[in-house]
Amino acid sequence: MIKLTTLSVALLASAFTAQAQDINQARKAIDAEQFESAKSILKSIIKAKPSNGAAFFTLGNVYLTQSVEDSAKIYFQEGLNASESGKLNYIGLGQMDLDKNDMTSAQSKFALATKDIRKKDVQEFVYIARAYMNTNKPDYKAAIAILTRAAINNSQDAQLQLALGDAYYGDGKQNEAYVAYRSAFQLDNTLLRAKMQLGVLLKGAKSYDEASKAYNEVIALNPNYGPVYRELAETYYKIARNKPSQAAANYKTAIGYYDKYMSLTDYSIHSRMRRADFLILIEDYIALEIEANKMIELDKVNPRIYRYLGYAAYKNGNVDVAIKSLESFINAPGNKVIALDYLYLGLTKIKKGTSADGLTIDPVAFNAGLLDIKKAVEMEPLAVQDLSEVGKKLFTQKLYKESASIFEFGANISDSKTYLDDNVYYGLANYYANNGKDVKPDVIALQKSDAAFERVLVASPAYHEAYLYRARTNRLLEKDDVMTKNYEDYVAKVTALGAEETAKPAVKAKIIESYNNIAANYANSDKVKAMEYFRKTLELDPSNAYATESMKTLK
Template sequence: MNMNKVTILSVAILASAFTVQAQDINQAKKAVDAEQFESAKTILKTIIKDKPANGEAFYTLGNVYLTQKIQDSAKIYFDKGITASDEGQLNYIGLGQMDLNSNNVPAAQANFALATKEMKRKDFQEFIYIARAYMNAEKPDYKNALTTLNKAVVINSQDAQLQLALGDAYYGEGKQNEAFIAYRSAFQLDSSLLRAKMQLGVLLKGAKSYDEASKAYNEVIAINPNYGPVYRELAETYYKIARNKPSQAAANYKIALGHYDKYMSLTDYSINSRMRRADFLILIEDYVALEVEAKKMIELDKVNPRIYRYLGYSAYKNGNVDVAIKSLENFINSPGNKPIALDYLYLGLTKIKKGTNPEGTAIDSTAFKTGLMDIKKSIEMEPLAVQELSAVGKNLFTQKMYKEAASIFEFGASTPESKSFLDDNVYFGLANYYANSGKDVKVDIVALQKGDAAFDKVLVASPIYLEAYLYKARTNRLLEKDDLMVKNYEDYIAKTTALGAEEIAKPAVKTKFVESYNNMAASFANTNKLKAIEFFNKTLAIDPTNNYAAESIKILK
């Protein structure tokens, strides 16, 4: 046998095997870009099984798991990948991103240094991957990403993936013009890089040019109608349109969901992709569909705690309080979970709902009190969560459950940065007053003092809300602080009178003036009869038939 022929054949076989391997990696990367993560995982696991020396396959697979927030699996593949003889150093980058996720920047930088330790003069891919790690971390660091990418630019500025990464980094930094140039360059360098062209539409969406964004996405679809991510972007664009045009919201939400379902059909129907769809259902506030989806997901994966968040949210919105409480408590109490403010907020509001009824007659005080505790946890995590509470408080107020309403409004009344701050203080003051103004009610001095202070805040924020003076007077009357009551009534009368004759001629204002003069007169009846008679005469000047004033003058004389 001709040995040269055998050698040539062997080389040809090796070259063929390398080409197949390279195609497989590229196929996996294309699946990742198309957000077909389950397909990518299958391809990569096959490569690892056949070629355990392929470090890039370990790194890419670990990154897929990081994208899906499955940290344990990601670390397993990064740790194994380090020992691979071919591109094993890339896995240090994956471990570096995990360090960033843990806020351990020095450890991350140490891992990045290990990844770049043996780079050759013309190597630059490691810089792109490190920049991606900075951008994909739970707290993205676009500044360091750009610094790293600029090292690659010096070596090869004409790489399409480098330009795409630059576009993402500039976009993250809010530098729209630079991002546009980079995305355009990436697509010009590689016309198969549809993500770069799609991102041009994302820039337009960010600029609220929704029609132009949709046009850009449709250009991507014209090139490849099976590129899934573009339909997700279309869905999110129609969501934005719906939010911008409330009168057409229902129709645009329907279009948005149609595009999202198309995205799902072109990616995969794994539990992770279903969760992405569930996130979108929360975004468009389709809680009926979300509850259906959550129940389907539980059938597929009974141990994934995140599903209970979706079921809890949707059950709360759909009025299924017991399911909501059980589901949210399952999620919050599952080891390893990181509850967010909204989890505690919805749990608390569900318990509030369980503790009351539409008639406002029966109260499960235990459920209500524990609900308040959960809401407090939510606000400690995110103060602006109070903005979700106003409608709940107003509903309780309408049901004349004033004490319960006050306990809800107090959160917003204590948060100046909330857009409902003024409104919440008004209702907080009113609720505390009405809760203590009924017959046979034991006056809660602390609650009334809080109400009085709330009206002070109202007058600072809105000096023209003159009713605040009136309610301060009524509150101080319940507190038996006659001197303050008189001052409040005097302030109300003086500031209302300053508005002119037309204002004080209104029947409702006349009634309030009569209330003011009668209460001021009564406060002076035992200490200054002349002053009392003066105020009662002012009442009679407005309402000559006022029996209380007329009879009181007779007694005082």
């Protein structure tokens, strides 16, 4: 009987150890970003031992990571009934409350999760801190406060130090993050993520060579640790952005590392979507369209895939596929639509309505596209930065009204990096749209043109052409006094630059234009002054017909 009891205890201990190893195996798979493998392990644990609350909690967190909230909630709620560590699931539900901005409910659940825990227990606090970091609106300061208090009782926990490093990193405290990551790796030298994050800090500081060196140290410890190759890929992406002349080679290196990362994960639909996100970053839309079509074969109902297909099809000129895909994504219930979705949909509609020679656009298609672009800008004002090149293309095709409609979005967004260009082109487009021989000037459009050039001069006083175009615009508006002042300002500004500047043929022609228009304005009210300006024209161009004939008339 004694032997039997001993054996039973041994078997129980063995079973517990195997169970513990299984959940640790799942956690390692999660750390390696092998989420499908982790889910499989955790589901087998739950099936074998439904009392394992930690397995429910960990599985729920995987689903939250993958943005599958319904499944996450099911496992958290079921996990509350588990007899072992079931209270951890309050933390998962608390994070979901944070996602809904329900702070009171979240804190109530966190309190239930930590009720009656031992003084040196830190695991619950680590998970709560991560809930604050992983929510839709991360609160890194709250996470730091929780972890700092927990560290008073147990500072030697590697996972606590890793979480503290992530919290400091998120809060922009690089030095503190470095200390925490270093401590985490010193406490547990198998914790490769902590060592990898030291490289992430260097990447954030734009020390790309040092970051790559740090990542290679991780690879030397474990060449099969997948996330480090993703970080290398993202580092080479950053290098490419900072060295445009070498961008193609660095993008190629980046995608090579990303494919290595993929080979070490589970090629699930979620890891494929993460790769699709990276293809968008490196602007490889041909590869993105291929990848999106492969993902649709794997999962015909996941709406996010249609976003990728829509983006790629738009960039690759497949307008019908782009419109259908983006509308499918935007109209699917529960999708988190972003500004870029509406922006690309609007631009695709405009592209579809543009004639093959690029010289005309169907007004119905153009206006439909503008409505979607307006939605995009309302959601994210800086989306206007992606419109500038579109507006310039329309401008070069002499589609001035359409060009003005595009540039109008960015002309009032002062934080945009294209703000100055947008106002220059907005002013020019409205001016040229109303400068034709058989065109009846649109007063409102011309007033907007004048206002745009005024903003240009505020942002860039040295852009003297703005004075000239303000003068031309006010001439069309028949505001002769304002026109005269604008021309005078232009002449004064370019003359101040010296004889070398005014001797340039293009500048000389504009000065002559200024003198003739100023003279014409004075012709009916002050003949002496008018003749003075015509003489200035003839000093620069003795054969100028307009000045010569006008002088004869005035005499």
